[in-house]
Structures are given as structure tokens and as C-alpha cells.
Amino acid sequence: MVSNETEEKTITTNELLANYSDSVQNGLDNGSKYLQAFHTLSETTDGQSLLSAAVSLTNFKLNSDFVTFPHQFSDEDVQLIFFERLLSLSGIENNFRISNPQRVQKLLCKFDSLGDQTFTFTKSTKNSDGFFFGPTLNNRPLFYLNLKNKELMFHGASLIEYFVVDLDGLEIDAIKNALELLTKAAAILKENFGFKIDFNVLDGVNGEFYQFAAGTLSEDVMDELFVKSAENHFVLMAEDNGGASLTLGNGTKMTVYDANQNGNRPKWGATIRDDQQNENWLYLLLDYPFIKKWYLNNQKQLEILSNQFIFG
Amino acid sequence: MERQMETDQFSQNDTLLSSALNEKMQYLNDLNDSVKNGDDLQIYQLMDPNRYANELATEETEESQTDHFGLASDLTAQLSHHLSNKLIDYLGATYPFFYYHEYELGKFHIYFGNWWDHRMFGELDPINVRFNFDDNEYQMLSKSFQLEAENRRVNDDTMQKLGDENERITKLIGEQDQRDKRKEEIREQLKENQEKSPMPWEAGKVKEERQRLNDEMLKLTQIDEEATGGRPTIKENENKILALSKEETILSLEKQNIRATFGSFDAFIENNNNLYTKYLQSLSKESQVSDGE
Numbered sequence: 001m002v003s004n005e006t007e008e009k010t011i012t013t014n015e016l017l018a019n020y021s022d023s024v025q026n027g028l029d030n031g032s033k034y035l036q037a038f039h040t041l042s043e044t045t046d047g048q049s050l051l052s053a054a055v056s057l058t059n060f061k062l063n064s065d066f067v068t069f070p071h072q073f074s075d076e077d078v079q080l081i082f083f084e085r086l087l088s089l090s091g092i093e094n095n096f097r098i099s100n101p102q103r104v105q106k107l108l109c110k111f112d113s114l115g116d117q118t119f120t121f122t123k124s125t126k127n128s129d130g131f132f133f134g135p136t137l138n139n140r141p142l143f144y145l146n147l148k149n150k151e152l153m154f155h156g157a158s159l160i161e162y163f164v165v166d167l168d169g170l171e172i173d174a175i176k177n178a179l180e181l182l183t184k185a186a187a188i189l190k191e192n193f194g195f196k197i198d199f200n201v202l203d204g205v206n207g208e209f210y211q212f213a214a215g216t217l218s219e220d221v222m223d224e225l226f227v228k229s230a231e232n233h234f235v236l237m238a239e240d241n242g243g244a245s246l247t248l249g250n251g252t253k254m255t256v257y258d259a260n261q262n263g264n265r266p267k268w269g270a271t272i273r274d275d276q277q278n279e280n281w282l283y284l285l286l287d288y289p290f291i292k293k294w295y296l297n298n299q300k301q302l303e304i305l306s307n308q309f310i311f312g
Numbered sequence: 313m314e315r316q317m318e319t320d321q322f323s324q325n326d327t328l329l330s331s332a333l334n335e336k337m338q339y340l341n342d343l344n345d346s347v348k349n350g351d352d353l354q355i356y357q358l359m360d361p362n363r364y365a366n367e368l369a370t371e372e373t374e375e376s377q378t379d380h381f382g383l384a385s386d387l388t389a390q391l392s393h394h395l396s397n398k399l400i401d402y403l404g405a406t407y408p409f410f411y412y413h414e415y416e417l418g419k420f421h422i423y424f425g426n427w428w429d430h431r432m433f434g435e436l437d438p439i440n441v442r443f444n445f446d447d448n449e450y451q452m453l454s455k456s457f458q459l460e461a462e463n464r465r466v467n468d469d470t471m472q473k474l475g476d477e478n479e480r481i482t483k484l485i486g487e488q489d490q491r492d493k494r495k496e497e498i499r500e501q502l503k504e505n506q507e508k509s510p511m512p513w514e515a516g517k518v519k520e521e522r523q524r525l526n527d528e529m530l531k532l533t534q535i536d537e538e539a540t541g542g543r544p545t546i547k548e549n550e551n552k553i554l555a556l557s558k559e560e561t562i563l564s565l566e567k568q569n570i571r572a573t574f575g576s577f578d579a580f581i582e583n584n585n586n587l588y589t590k591y592l593q594s595l596s597k598e599s600q601v602s603d604g605e
Contacts, residue, residue: 220551223558226428230561236428244428 020066027067034062038073041081047089047192054082055147059128076121077107079131079145083121083185084109090188095177108136111181113174114167121145130310135162143182144310150194152186155311156201156210156281156304164285164292172286179282201281201304204272209259210281211269214301221298222256228290248288252279269304339380347391352398353595355391359384359439367589368596388439392418395438402591403436406583409569412436424449424566431562441588456563457577466563467556474549474556481542488539491532498529 037060040053057078062069073081080098087093099110099118108118117135119142124130129148132141140158144151163175183202189195201210222244226236229246236244243257252274260267272279281304285292295302339358346354357364361377384391393414400412400420410433411423420436422443434445456466502525510518567577574580583590 220554222428223554227554227557227561230564235565238426238428238430 023064023066027064030064031062031067031069034060041078041085045089047086050082050085050089051147051193054078058147074106075123075128076131079121079133079147080107080109082147083133083145086188087181087185090185092181092184096181111178113177114170117167124310126310134158135166138162138166140166141311143186144307149196150189151196152189153198153307153310154182154186154200154202155306157306158311159201159282160285160295160304163282165296175286176283198307199280200306204277204280204283206273206277207271208280209269209271211259211267211305212301213303213305215268216266217256217258217268217301221294221301224297225256225291225294228294232288232290248284251275252284254284254291335378336380336383340383343384347394350398351599352395353592353599355395356441356592356595359391363588364592368592389416389418392438396420396436398595399436399438399441399591402594406573406590408573409566425562425569427562427565429558429562431566441591443584443587452559453563453566454577457567460567465560467560471553471556474553478546478549481539481546484535484539485542488536491536495529495532498525498532501525502529 034057037053037056040049041057044050044053057073058075062072084093084096084098087096095112097110097112099108106120108120110116110118117137119133120136121131121133122139122141124132124144127146130144130146130151132139132144134140134142140162141155142158142162143154146152159179163179167175179202183199183204186195186197186199190197199205199208203210222236225246226244229236234246234248236246239245239255239257241257242261243255245253245255247253252272254270254272256268256270258266258268270281272281272284279287285295343355343358346352346358359381361379365377396412396414396418403410403412409425411426411430412420413423414420418438420438422433422436422445423430424433425431431449432446433449434443436442437444452466459465459468502522505518505522505525508518570577570580574583
């Protein structure tokens with residue numbers, strides 16, 4: 001102890017100055033590392049560099065005891081810049097733009113086809129690498145993005161709440177334009193970057209199982225679909241598997257059934273088949289108002305499950 | 313002498329017996345062959361020669377034919393199963409909206425349609441080539457056709473009543489504030505009324521007023537109670553309306569299908585009544601075609 005005290009007392013002015021300049025230098029180096037990554041984020045034309053720049057800028061500790069930077073982009077902003085640049089590098093950016101680039105710290109974005117609605121990323125409280133993308137107005141988590149873990153998951157219930165209920169009355173094509181952009185972006189992340197994607201209600205692949213939250217379905221829910229379909233000149237047919245199917249326009253066929261018929265825990269849900277593999281659960285609700293009404297009347301039972309750990 | 317006659321009689325009896333047994337054996341052989349050859353037409357003829365003759369004979373025959381079906385009648389279930397095969401193929405084309413389920417050997421439930429929650433509509437009797445429709449289901453369909461001519465539906469009245477009831481309760485629930493306000497007024501008026509010390513000749517009037525206010529208060533509280541218990545009633549009525557709408561949806565699909573195939577309910581009935589003849593004629597046409605090949 002004594003010798004330590006003596007050592008401290010013997011720091012010379014030169015050493016002190018050197019320590020100081022090292023600390024400032026480190027802070028500046030750190031800053032220039034940040035800046036370098038930031039340049040890459042905003043200017044690179046290489047997708048992989050774009051991704052690694054975004055990852056390194058997320059949760060980047062820019063300030064140090066000796067050097068602080070008063071104007072910084074937030075982690076949320078980094079995600080949005082990445083997303084915007086990903087779209088523009090992929091050539092699918094029309095309809096999407098960052099709406100207030102002059103305001104550092106809370107960037108917002110817009111889909112041209114959706115008018116004045118703005119969107120932004122919000123950091124997950126469970127995972128500092130995870131971000132929810134949603135409308136600024138009510139923050140419904142439309143999808144979850146984790147660049148570090150290479151994950152993107154759509155949240156079915158929120159997507160429906162927002163695009164089907166909140167935006168009710170807007171042109172369906174305008175809504176689909178925005179959604180197509182999101183699914184395209186996700187597809188690019190999957191194919192070019194190896195992301196794990198849960199398309200959820202936006203999955204158009206034939207046979208994708210949209211699982212209902214209730215597990216079981218009461219008979220009157222199916223009765224209601226039967227009656228509503230008939231009112232719209234579609235006949236809900238009984239299927240051999242105990243479920244029912246509706247053949248809709250353009251050869252689109254929706255089937256509702258219990259996927260765990262032989263087990264003791266019912267697992268009701270729906271699948272959609274169409275030649276183009278375009279139609280997904282959300283589009284179905286947009287395209288057929290009577291199915292939307294049925295869904296909303298029985299939302300407690302029919303809500304589509306999403307990843308409960310991340311969104312719960 | 314007597315004995316001689318008896319012998320003759322007995323020997324004649326044996327001949328008759330033998331020929332009768334031969335006939336029976338022949339019958340069973342024929343039946344067996346028809347089953348093996350898939351000659352359903354002949355099976356029908358063997359099972360009920362008189363009906364066959366009456367409904368299919370080209371020329372009138374008064375003569376009654378011997379019916380040996382008693383010999384095989386304990387095999388009805390197996391025969392019914394055998395005959396159902398071709399019959400259901402035929403019905404598949406002529407009554408495309410009926411579906412059958414063999415719930416035990418040779419016994420078939422008929423389902424009308426293959427839509428969600430289709431009705432079990434009765435039974436198919438392949439031996440007699442007949443639909444045995446369920447009385448209730450058939451009557452309901454028949455009534456639905458009748459009412460349709462008057463632009464009405466079977467459940468319209470009930471549905472209307474339930475709908476009106478729900479509208480009434482919804483209104484009662486909505487008017488709660490108004491009632492509460494009125495009750496407050498009545499309370500004030502009752503208080504005033506009690507504070508009055510009327511002249512003897514006015515006492516009757518004051519009492520009358522109090523009675524009137526109390527009556528109104530009681531009535532309002534009763535309505536309050538109905539409104540409070542109203543939501544479950546509304547839900548219950550909605551479920552009833554849904555069940556009735558489903559019934560109407562099913563009836564409407566049934567009518568659509570009958571019309572698409574037969575043109576009218578009468579034509580459907582007519583066809584049902586002649587099903588035996590029509591089916592056997594079709595079998596006979598088929599066998600002629602295959603003979604000609």
C-alpha cells in the first residue's frame with residue numbers, strides 16, 4: 001500500500017500529459033473508427049460491408065471520458081439507414097424513403113403509397129441488438145430485426161391490426177405495395193445474407209400453416225364463416241380431414257383445419273393455395289371483406305401466432 | 313284300391329317336390345350367377361319378379377310370378393352392399409348433391425351436399441332402389457320451397473323476432489343515462505311531495521301524485537334490471553340467429569342444387585318416385601350396349 005502511494009505521487013508532469021494525450025487519442029481513434037463505419041454504412045455498394053458496418057455501429061460506444069460527440073445517430077437510426085440503403089442497393093426503394101434526414105437522432109421513414117404515415121425502429125427492451133419496426137403513431141411492432149443474429153420476424157397480429165384495421169379505407173393496392181416492399185426486403189436478407197426469416201401472415205408459399213391462437217375453434221366460428229361465405233356466393237365445403245375449405249377467386253383455395261387431429265391438443269389454423277403463391281393470410285383479409293369481418297368478429301380465437309418470446 | 317291311389321298320389325308328390333326343389337336350386341344358382349357376373353338387373357328381377365314385371369315389362373302381363381326371394385332374404389344386407397356399388401355410381405351422376413355413408417353393412421346414410429355441416433337427409437335403400445328421407449329434414453326443405461314462392465324463408469319470422477328483441481334491449485341499455493336522470497327527478501319530486509302539508513281537501517291529490525311517482529320509479533327500476541341482464545340475452549339471441557342463418561344457408565344450397573339438377577322440386581319428387589324404373593332401365597340399356605360390343 002505504501003509503495004503504491006509513493007508511486008502515484010511520483011507521476012511526472014510529462015507522464016500526466018502523455019496519459020491525457022493517449023486518452024484523447026484513443027477517443028479520437030474510436031471516433032474515426034465510428035466515422036469509417038459510418039462512411040461505409042452510407043456509401044458502400046457492397047451488401048456485406050453494409051451489413052457489417054451496421055452491426056458494428058449498433059451499440060457503438062462513441063463517447064469516452066475525454067472525447068464526447070454531441071451529435072450522434074441513434075442505434076435505431078442505424079437500423080433505418082441500413083434498411084433504406086439495402087432497399088436502394090437492391091433497386092426496390094421507390095415507394096420508400098427516410099422522411100426527415102435533416103433531423104439527426106430520430107429518423108423516420110415513409111411509404112409513398114401510405115401517405116403521411118411515418119415509421120421508425122425501436123430498440124427491444126429484451127435484447128439490445130433487436131429492433132422493432134412500426135408506425136410512429138402507435139408503435140405496433142410490425143417486424144423484428146436483429147442484424148447481428150441475422151433474424152427478421154414479422155408479427156402477424158400487429159401487421160393485421162395496422163394494415164387491415166388501422167388503414168381500413170385506403171386503396172388495397174397501396175397497402176399491398178408497402179407490404180410487398182417489406183417482404184421483398186426480407187427475401188433479400190434471406191437469400192443474399194442468410195437471414196432467418198419468419199414471414200408469418202405474409203408468407204405466400206402454398207401450404208404455409210397460419211396457426212390460430214386459440215388452438216381450438218368453437219363450432220359457431222365455422223358456422224359464421226359458412227353463413228358469411230354463402231352471403232358472398234362462396235360455399236364453405238367440408239373436407240375429409242374434419243376441416244373446411246373455400247374456393248375463392250383466381251383459383252385461390254383457403255382451408256381451415258385442425259393440424260393435430262389425432263393428438264389431444266387441437267391445433268387449428270389455415271392454409272392458402274394459389275397458382276402464383278402470392279396470396280397470404282393478410283392479403284386474403286384485404287381481398288375478401290367478409291373473411292376480414294369474420295376474422296375481426298372472432299379475433300380472440302383466430303389471431304395468428306407469432307414468436308411469443310420476442311414479441312411477448 | 314285305396315292304397316294304389318295313395319301310391320300314385322305320393323309318387324306324383326315326389327315329382328312335384330323334386331321339381332319345386334329344382335326350381336329353388338335354379339333360383340339360387342341364378343342369383344349366385346348374377347352376383348358373380350355383376351348382373352344387377354337380373355338380381356333385381358330375381359329379388360322381386362312382380363315389381364320388375366310391373367314396372368319394366370314391355371307388354372302387360374297379368375300373371376303373377378313366383379317369388380323365391382324368401383330363400384335369400386336373410387342375405388339382404390350383403391345383397392344391399394353388393395347392389396349399392398353400381399347404384400351409387402348411377403346416383404352420383406343423377407343426384408350429384410347426395411353423399412352416402414355405409415354406417416353398417418348394406419345400410420347407408422344420405423347426406424345432402426358436402427358443404428360445411430351438411431344435413432343427414434335419411435337413408436338409401438338399395439334393395440328397393442328408394443330414398444327413405446328423414447321426415448323432418450324433408451318437410452323443412454319442402455316448406456322452404458313452398459315459402460320461396462311467396463318470397464319468404466322458413467326462419468324469417470323467428471329471426472326477425474330475435475333481431476327486434478336485440479334492438480329493443482340495445483335501446484334499453486343505451487337509454488340508461490336518461491332513466492337515471494328521470495329517477496333523480498322523481499326522487500326530488502317525491503321529496504317535495506313528502507314535505508307538503510296539504511289542506512285536507514288537497515290531501516287526496518297529493519297522495520295520488522305520490523302513488524304516480526312511485527309507480528313510475530318502479531317501472532324504471534324494472535327496465536334497469538332488464539337492461540343490466542340484457543347483454544347475455546343479446547349474445548344468446550345472436551347465437552340463435554346464427555344457427556337459423558346457417559339453417560337457411562343450408563336450405564338455400566339444397567334448393568340451388570335441386571334446381572340445378574332437376575329444374576324444380578316437383579321434378580325432383582317425380583324422379584324419386586320413378587327411381588326404381590329409371591335405374592333399372594339404365595341398367596338394361598347398359599347391358600344392351602355391352603351385349604352389342
